Amino acid sequence: MQDQQDNMRRRSGHRSDHQTSRSIGDRPIAVMPVAILPVAIITAWMGISVSAAPVYGQGKLSVARELVEQISKKFTKEVAEEGADRLATRVQPLLAKLGTEGSEAITRVGPRAVTLMEEAGEESVVVARMLARHGDDAIWAVQNPARRSLIANLGDDAGVSLMRHGTIAEKVLAQSGKPSVAALNQLTAQGGRRLAILAEDPSTRSLATNTDVLAILGKYGDRAMDFVWRNKLALLTGTTLAAFVANPEPFLDGAIQVAEVASSQIAKPIAEEIGKRTEWTWVLITAVAVAGLLVWLKWPKRRNPVKTSKNE
Numbered sequence: 648m649q650d651q652q653d654n655m656r657r658r659s660g661h662r663s664d665h666q667t668s669r670s671i672g673d674r675p676i677a678v679m680p681v682a683i684l685p686v687a688i689i690t691a692w693m694g695i696s697v698s699a700a701p702v703y704g705q706g707k708l709s710v711a712r713e714l715v716e717q718i719s720k721k722f723t724k725e726v727a728e729e730g731a732d733r734l735a736t737r738v739q740p741l742l743a744k745l746g747t748e749g750s751e752a753i754t755r756v757g758p759r760a761v762t763l764m765e766e767a768g769e770e771s772v773v774v775a776r777m778l779a780r781h782g783d784d785a786i787w788a789v790q791n792p793a794r795r796s797l798i799a800n801l802g803d804d805a806g807v808s809l810m811r812h813g814t815i816a817e818k819v820l821a822q823s824g825k826p827s828v829a830a831l832n833q834l835t836a837q838g839g840r841r842l843a844i845l846a847e848d849p850s851t852r853s854l855a856t857n858t859d860v861l862a863i864l865g866k867y868g869d870r871a872m873d874f875v876w877r878n879k880l881a882l883l884t885g886t887t888l889a890a891f892v893a894n895p896e897p898f899l900d901g902a903i904q905v906a907e908v909a910s911s912q913i914a915k916p917i918a919e920e921i922g923k924r925t926e927w928t929w930v931l932i933t934a935v936a937v938a939g940l941l942v943w944l945k946w947p948k949r950r951n952p953v954k955t956s957k958n959e
Contacts, residue, residue: 711738714750722757729758737761745775752778756786763790770795777806784810797821804828812839819855822846826858829865838864838872851879859892867899874899881905 712735719726726734741749741764752760752775760778763786764771773795777785780803788794788809797820798806808816808831819827819842831839842864846855854860854875860882863871875882882888887908890898897903 707743708735708739711735711742714738714742714753718754718757725758734758734761737765741765741771741775745771748772748775748779751775755779755782759786767795770799773799773803773806776803781806781810787813793817801825801828804832808832812836815839815843819843819846822852823856823861826861826865827855830861833865833868834872835869838869841872841876845875845879851883854879854882854888857888857892860888863892863895867895870899871895878905 712731715726715731715735715738719731738753738761741753741761745752745764749764749771752764756763756778760774763778764774767774767789774789777789777798785806788798788806794809794817797809797817801820801824805816805820805825805828808820808828812819812831812834816831816839819831819839823846827842830842834842842855845851860875864875882891882905887905890903890908891905898905
């Protein structure tokens with residue numbers, strides 16, 4: 648019995664040794680238990696991530712240096728004045744924050760784009776996007792804090808308005824807000840000036856800030872602006888303005904004249920007011936009396952016979 652138990656212990660120990668080791672020739676090698684594998688994998692991954700972080704940063708700097716080298720062919724003087732290495736250190740954080748649009752802005756505008764994006768702070772995204780899309784044409788629109796705020800609040804199309812109309816657009820956008828963006832982008836320089844004049848004049852400002860009027864200007868452009876400019880006083884009348892806003896095309900085509908609308912709108916309330924103040928009962932009584940008098944006057948009268956004397 649004792650011999651059988653000893654044999655079982657030997658076999659069990661042999662299987663355990665076989666599970667934890669393998670041999671190559673006469674040399675046993677250790678085999679990692681399955682339970683330890685996930686820990687080893689996580690540890691290895693963390694080691695790779697930590698060691699890769701500095702390499703990532705160096706890679707960004709190398710990209711910045713490559714970009715500076717690329718723009719130095721076009722902006723040779725500007726890059727030389729600051730130095731390529733110093734400029735690359737300024738470009739690196741901008742690329743990390745703004746990505747492709749930041750790179751495109753620097754490519755199109757050069758070192759000046761770097762300065763504009765740095766000065767913009769939180770609005771650097773707006774600057775990068777405008778410079779990337781419009782190049783040097785957008786510099787005036789983004790270099791001023793007030794104009795940058797207009798673009799940030801009203802959208803990139805407001806930047807297009809600023810590029811088209813300059814300070815005129817700046818005033819109109821500040822007063823009329825987002826509805827004026829589409830209008831400005833449809834108007835020529837003359838139309839933009841007229842809209843700005845309407846907005847500055849207190850007596851006509853209501854037209855320049857009316858969302859319906861601005862929507863019509865945004866659709867029909869100078870054609871509508873010319874009509875509004877010529878008829879600005881008439882359009883200050885609520886009924887005339889309402890008729891124009893409801894259906895502008897007949898007015899723009901000349902099928903309906905503002906004077907016709909105005910006169911009809913003047914005559915109608917006068918007639919209504921007369922109707923309200925008239926005592927129709929007395930009018931009816933008077934009319935019947937007058938009619939009766941006319942009938943009596945025109946009715947043929949009986950002629951009395953002429954009496955003759957007996958002596959005759």
